[in-house]
Amino acid sequence: xxxxxxxxxxxxxxxxxxxxxxxxxxxxxxxxxxxxxxxxxxxxxxxxxxxxxxxxxxxxxxxxxxxxxxxxxxxxxxxxxxxx
Numbered sequence: 666x667x668x669x670x671x672x673x674x675x676x677x678x679x680x681x682x683x684x685x686x687x688x689x690x691x692x693x694x695x696x697x698x699x700x701x702x703x704x705x706x707x708x709x710x711x712x713x714x715x716x717x718x719x720x721x722x723x724x725x726x727x728x729x730x731x732x733x734x735x736x737x738x739x740x741x742x743x744x745x746x747x748x749x
Contacts, residue, residue: 666690675741680734687731705732 670681685691694700701707705727743749 673738673742674745675738677738680738683731683734687728703728703731704735705729706735 666685667681670676670684671678688694688700694703698707
């Protein structure tokens with residue numbers, strides 16, 4: 666699993682270890698939407714009963730470190746791999 670994650674250009678050793686440890690080998694989240702929410706990459710609209718006000722926000726329980734790691738590796742992975 667580690668070799669597969671590190672094989673993605675832009676993902677280093679620390680990022681791969683962090684992902685494996687915090688997702689318990691990808692078994693902690695059976696649904697990808699829960700993983701998105703935990704990682705802080707799923708925006709939640711700020712809304713009231715009447716209207717939607719303001720920008721979308723990340724949930725306060727999201728793992729901010731996880732989000733920063735994914736946001737730092739994503740541009741490199743997109744640039745190096747056209748499929749992404």
